[in-house]
Amino acid sequence: MSRADERTAARRLAEVLDGAAPADADLAATARVLRDAAAAARFDVAAADVERALDRARPVPLARPPRRRLRVAAAGLAAAAVLAAVILLALPFTSGPVDVDVQARALAALGDGGAILSVAEVVRPGPGESFPASVRTGWIEATGGRQRWTQSTTDGTVIAETLVDRGRVTRYDPAGHSAVVAASCTAIASGCADAVDPIAFYRRALAAAGPLRTHARTVDGRRVYRVSLPVQRLGTSRIVQVATIDAKTLLPVRIAWRELRLGAPAHTFAVIVVREITREDATQISPGLLDLELPPGTRISQVAAPGVPVRLIGSRRLTLAQARALVPTPWWLGRAYRGHPLTRIVLLRYTGGSAVKVAYGRTTVWTYGRVIPPSLLGSRTPAKTIPLAGGVGRFYAARGGALIGERSIPGGTVAVSTPGNAAAFSALTVVRPM
């Protein structure tokens, strides 16, 4: 395109953006993509948020002190410096409200590369969350390379056993007597998020945090430090761990997963109460502790991590009869779900496999085998593993922000994508073969 042509095209596009009718389809497509991009970038900043930000940002007027007061101020500064030095010297011997840096000591308390952590923790729902509490016990290499977890209900029923060995994942589901073995976390929709322990997140967040100045306080008769550690950004929200650290052992005793959203109150979605955390010497532990031996007769599905990105090759709408004829049978929520009729059934063919998508309003049911539909790929937000009748449900946030609940079914996986947490849980309890 010559410069003159480009100028003409730019002027015509400007006219289209001002409301004129597009002269051709190409111009209309360019205008549309620009409008879509702008629509995605347009959002309101609430007046209350502006005021809050203004309160924080407003510069403090600097009053120039009268000259004769300078000497007094200098003397004050010197006294403050002496006081600060005294506080610093006294730090190890005091428990008063003096801020100290806990980052390095808390990190050291978790041990170095040669240590294995033995952890027992209770995972409780935050306010308004619907999932039941569960207990996790496990072993983690301090470097985070290898982890072995057992997750149980509070009455002791084992619901999942997971081994993560430098990315390779084996997940055993005792209720279904089946296991998924994946060459890497990429092969599992939730990205192993349910296998990754909050302690591992805590360690990584601590290491990245730099100095963390805080002071000891007494909570339930125990001296603790409390720090907030950023873990992840997820769309418009930010996930932080609020860790309560024992002031004596410098080990975490409680970790709250909290979601911070601009203009909304902080939401705690899970609380991990660390019942026990001990450091063991790697050379002293029994060699089988970090292994997962599958019981004889376990049905094993091997999921290969795709070496190349999964691409959509094609899609085709199906009638209910056509969908029912597929093997394995797709799963659904019936002809309508929560007042939303079934609007479409689509067979999606990807490089390496296919998936069936069944849509009801904002709820979608996916049935897939070897290939995970890209829009279901998970972020590293902690997933929840919850016992369901006849199996285990795993819940995680997809990278696009939707909430996904998934469960293993014969020949594959069924996943339900929903707008909310509770909705994902209830949909996964009623999803069934067509």
Next chain:
Amino acid sequence: MADDDHAGFLRSQGDFDALFRAHYPEIVRYLAVRLGSREDAADVAAEVFVAAWRGVPRLRYRGRPVLAWLYRVAANMANDRLRERMRQPVPVDELRGRPVADATEAIADRDALERAMRRLPADQELAVHLRLVEGYSFAEVGRLMGKSSGACQMLVLRAGLQLRQSLEREGIRVSG
């Protein structure tokens, strides 16, 4: 633009609160696209106003509103923040490859579009933001960017073509 003339410019120089209230939302929106996060945008926007405020007394009126200065400071700070991020180690899970856009999924399309926006050169992105997100006329965009309106139209055209190419590379067909 309230501070478009000389008198308005001087008023803006003397009233931090008014300047903040008038322009904070649009600076947050601009930064949200640049940084890919509204939280980061809100943090950086507040810093923009504080930094700009320190420099405002030295500003001389040259026919451009104070808002133009704010956008310049915001662009520089966004670049600093992005450079800072580049220096931070990328968590292992983010190296697994991007999710592939599924043309049937509106969410994936929107993500792809946001990624494509972030890949635009800064001047194209600013022109698109001012014209299409904030709704300034091309003449106003020109004044804010210190360019002719024709040059701004060219920036928007190139941005549109580049966005289309980025989407098509991800397998998303754009039709009019």
